[in-house]
Amino acid sequence: MQGTPYDFFVQWHLTERCNLRCRHCYQQRLTDEMSYDETCRALDNIKGAIEGWVTEYQLEMSPSLHFTGGEPFLRRDLFYILAYASKKGFSTSILSNGTLITDDTARRIKEAQVRDVQVSLDGLEAVHDSIRGKGSFRKALQGIENLLSNSIDTNVNLTVSRINVDQIQGLVRLASDMGVSAVAFARLVPCGRGEQLAADMLTPEELRLLYNNVSKMQASSKIVVTSRDPLASIPDMGEDIPQTEFPIGGCAAGVFGVTIAADGNIMPCRRMNMSVGNIREESFRKLWIESPVLSALRERSSYHGACGTCRYWPVCRGCRAVAIACTNSDGRSDYLGPDPQCPYYQTV
Ligand code: SF4
Numbered sequence: 001m002q003g004t005p006y007d008f009f010v011q012w013h014l015t016e017r018c019n020l021r022c023r024h025c026y027q028q029r030l031t032d033e034m035s036y037d038e039t040c041r042a043l044d045n046i047k048g049a050i051e052g053w054v055t056e057y058q059l060e061m062s063p064s065l066h067f068t069g070g071e072p073f074l075r076r077d078l079f080y081i082l083a084y085a086s087k088k089g090f091s092t093s094i095l096s097n098g099t100l101i102t103d104d105t106a107r108r109i110k111e112a113q114v115r116d117v118q119v120s121l122d123g124l125e126a127v128h129d130s131i132r133g134k135g136s137f138r139k140a141l142q143g144i145e146n147l148l149s150n151s152i153d154t155n156v157n158l159t160v161s162r163i164n165v166d167q168i169q170g171l172v173r174l175a176s177d178m179g180v181s182a183v184a185f186a187r188l189v190p191c192g193r194g195e196q197l198a199a200d201m202l203t204p205e206e207l208r209l210l211y212n213n214v215s216k217m218q219a220s221s222k223i224v225v226t227s228r229d230p231l232a233s234i235p236d237m238g239e240d241i242p243q244t245e246f247p248i249g250g251c252a253a254g255v256f257g258v259t260i261a262a263d264g265n266i267m268p269c270r271r272m273n274m275s276v277g278n279i280r281e282e283s284f285r286k287l288w289i290e291s292p293v294l295s296a297l298r299e300r301s302s303y304h305g306a307c308g309t310c311r312y313w314p315v316c317r318g319c320r321a322v323a324i325a326c327t328n329s330d331g332r333s334d335y336l337g338p339d340p341q342c343p344y345y346q347t348v
């Protein structure tokens with residue numbers, strides 16, 4: 001995922017509850033969800049940190065909150081939370097499996113001035129249903145239609161593995177015909193239930209092929225075809241990569257944003273599954289500055305292996321979640337090591 005220093009975001013998992021049970025989901029267990037009041041206090045906590053940065057560093061910021069789950073539409077107070085976030089000046093997005101978005105829900109999303117909604121589609125009907133459960137494809141498509149008929153900016157996300165890499169062209173065609181604004185791809189991270197699918201991860205060469213194809217599809221498609229994977233933009237990068245000791249693009253984890261889990265735990269990225277503190281008890285601003293994990297993610301000298309010596313480090317750093325997931329099995333959980341799916345390493 002990419003951002004700029006001023007485009008700070010929080011991916012906020014309001015619940016771990018879900019009406020589906022997808023094979024690749026990173027979820028591990030249900031947790032003690034923050035209540036509406038706790039969520040509002042946490043929002044105030046983040047707002048305070050942002051106001052401090054704006055005043056102290058004279059920054060112009062456009063903070064956004066990406067609400068998700070589990071399935072966020074299972075939170076009965078979702079629209080109250082959206083209203084509170086918007087009152088506090090945050091731009092809001094929703095990430096959903098789409099299956100619970102009725103016409104009435106879509107109308108309320110519109111009224112809540114949600115910037116955009118991302119719906120997960122993991123292929124065409126048979127493949128999507130084999131990953132997400134029978135009937136889930138048609139329900140997700142109905143959800144997308146309801147969003148579009150209420151004039152809501154809607155995009156589609158596919159988590160890529162060998163199971164569905166051949167579905168990409170068909171999905172882009174379908175999305176384009178339906179009128180969604182963008183199709184994006186994320187890599188399968190073998191954590192949570194997704195650990196069972198580790199053998200279906202793409203090899204570095206398969207990944208290279210995929211991102212070459214994504215570039216070609218973008219050139220010939222009337223909708224945006226993209227990936228938030230830092231590796232996806234490497235093929236289109238010129239020769240002139242600024243050699244900074246701090247990130248200027250690439251993996252967002254702990255750099256351009258964080259994740260807040262349903263129980264208030266703060267993680268660099270939801271797929272990294274490592275808590276750096278809890279917003280129920282701690283100051284967000286203090287954690288953001290003082291967390292040794294977040295600091296390490298921002299410093300080139302903390303990295304080792306290929307990423308630490310690569311000229312793309314300032315704009316890439318690979319997917320830290322893939323790095324950690326692929327070293328969990330031998331007990332290292334190495335979040336600063338190489339990205340094992342990378343085909344692009346070049347020495348500085
Ligand atoms: S080695 Fe790491 S920093 Fe370099 S291109 Fe690969 S993933 Fe990115």
Ligand code: SF4
Nearest residue numbers: 001251269319320321
């Ligand atoms: S760890 Fe991976 S999934 Fe998370 S922000 Fe970085 S690139 Fe994206």
